[in-house]
Amino acid sequence: MELRHLRYFSVLAEELHFGRAARRLAISQPPLSVAIRQLEDSVGARLFERNSKEVRLTPAGEALRVSARRVLLQAEEAALEARDVATGSAGRLRIGFVGAMLYRGLPPALRAFQARHPAVRITLSELNSGVQIAELLHDRLDLGFVHTSRMPAELQHRLLLSEPFVACLPAGHALARKRVLAPADLRAQPFVLFSREASPDYHERILSICAEAGFLPEVRHEVRHWLAVVSLVSQGMGVALVPQAMRHSALRGAVFRPLDRAVAQSEAYGVWRAGPVNVLVERLLEGVAQSLAESTAG
Secondary structure, three states: OOHHHHHHHHHHHHHOOHHHHHHHHOOOHHHHHHHHHHHHHHHOOOOEEEOOOOEEEOHHHHHHHHHHHHHHHHHHHHHHHHHHHHHOOOEEEEEEEOHHHHHOOHHHHHHHHHHHOOOEEEEEEEOOHHHHHHHHHOOOOOEEEEOOOOOOOOEEEEEEEEEOEEEEEEOOOHHHHOOOEOHHHHOOOEEEEEOOOOOHHHHHHHHHHHHHOOOOOEEEEEEOOHHHHHHHHHOOOOEEEEEHHHHHHOOOOEEEEEEOOOOOOEEEEEEEEOOOOOHHHHHHHHHHHHHHHHHHHO
16 A cells, blocks of 8 residues: 555545546546555455446445545655754754853753754753763764763764863962962862763863873862862862863852963863764754854853
């Protein structure tokens, strides 16, 4: 049974006249008759009673008429949905993100994207970089925002942002009186560090900044989210090196000071599965890139 057969059947069921049905279908009458016989053979029942005076639906034909109309409508809706997804008018986006993206312009970029694409359903999951990469490989995410460029060949990535690390200190700390800090100023301080398990890249970058300044930090606490790092610092639990964007976290009790020299940068990447172009992924990436540039400039 083909959709063409059902379409021919539905038109004939409305017209109950082979000539008129053929004209509506823009075909000649013999192909219509052949298609109806093929459909009847496929169903295993006569669908029309026909004689020289009239064409009538059989009980089997009446039953099929309702189902055929529903199937044809579903097929049309499926085609429209596929077209809308292909053009970026509709669809869904499953997005993963690291917590720092909340302070790098991701929320306004998503709001702007949703306003332009109201029929697109967006779901968000806060996940560390490694988990996002695994979810992308298993097709459980469409787009991720991660801290690392180390990823398998099945994924593509794009650098969206590179920003400096800054020192994060308790507001009452003696070093908070300085406007600019050297990394070596933190030598004797207890550190709150981003967990190696959550992000090996960030963990190694912070250790490398300290090593280049001639010391290894005394790590008191390791946590899995940048907001947790800033929160512990704000409560006097240590000092930290954090991405510049965390200045926008607005946690009372924490202050941020720039470093006096260029050090390893904090980077944000968009990552997605390699393969056919996903229009929605492309458009959202462009919007996020613009939003990140604006938030950095601000």
